[in-house]
Amino acid sequence: MNFFLQGLTMGIAYDAPIGLANLFVINAALTQTRRKSFFSTLIVIIFDVALAFSCFFGIGAVMKKFEWLQLAILLIGSLIVIYMGINLLRSQTTDISAEATPEMTIFKTITSAFVVIWFNPQAIIDGSMMLGAFQVTLPTYSYPVFIAGVGIASALWFIVLNAVVTKFKDKFNAKVLRIINLICGVIIILYGGKLLFNFITLLIH
Template sequence: MYFLQGLLIGLATFAPIGMQNLFIINTALVQPWSRIMITIAIVGLFDMTLSTAAFFGIGALIEMWPLLKLVILIIGGAIVTYMGYTVIRNEASLEKVNTNIPIKKIITMSIIVTWGNPQAIIDATMMLGAFRANIPSEYIYHFFAGFLAMTPIWFCSLATIIYLLAKNIQISHLIWINRICGTILIIYGIKLCIDGTMLLLTII
């Protein structure tokens, strides 16, 4: 159950059309399959390292300060809800991104987008921290395994679909992806806020 929940949250997190997905889409549209797979491996690796650091780092803090769980549930839930709202409001596009760049530059760009982006670190920490705080300790690794598994599943699936259907991709398809994923994030975000409120009531 928690593995599937992790998969679903991972899907809702990765699927919206952001800069990483846009880069993979444009790579799949114009580059050979070997270059596509290299790009997926690089982007996916740095995404997974950030997720791992955020998940286990916040878990250690929760164990040190139990009241932090309450704060993370409420604030993290609000952030997840807002993320869902922005995903729905953002306009999906297929604007051209330069994909004819050296492998070393792809690695550098991936590092900057993940570890060099404070907002991405904060969002990942608060989001994963909120879910970790709300999952029984014996199941947290099931959830996180599902979340991590979605990284290669999503990026490979996205690249394969774009590669095979490059001539038939329409902007309306991307818009609906954003709407569905945004709705999923909003539902889970509201649930986290409710759980945090219930925990607060038990403390009071």
């Protein structure tokens, strides 16, 4: 139980900081129907847990070893993230009712969530340092229990985040939603710009 609780708290610490995944879940809860936003949240959870598992077992070390792989993910990821932010800025939502919810296909939801979670090499490396370093302190037999705690923490965090935003979204009018979209869009573009800057820096060096 001790190892499970360690994984649970580590998982919360891993997901809690505001990042692209949290912004994705918040925006889905605000702009989609309850059912669609919950589906989007489940997809984020699946990719996030998969990333946590990969970080725990050393994908960050692989990226550090193969610089070309890090460069490729940085370039592609930065451009896609910036594109997502621009699309959010351009959205002209004037009604936040279920009937006015923008159409989000299953394919688009899955690909967008995949990009948000997996095309941020800095997050992969940071996650590897956090989870990978913790792995060294654990006995081998505790790995399944610890990583299960991390996975459950991810599911709890995003489900609760989605539920809270969904519950209170009716209090937001179209103008407030537009402002939130603009803020989220700017933050996402800044994330993408940071990734692009990191790519240029690595390329020069």
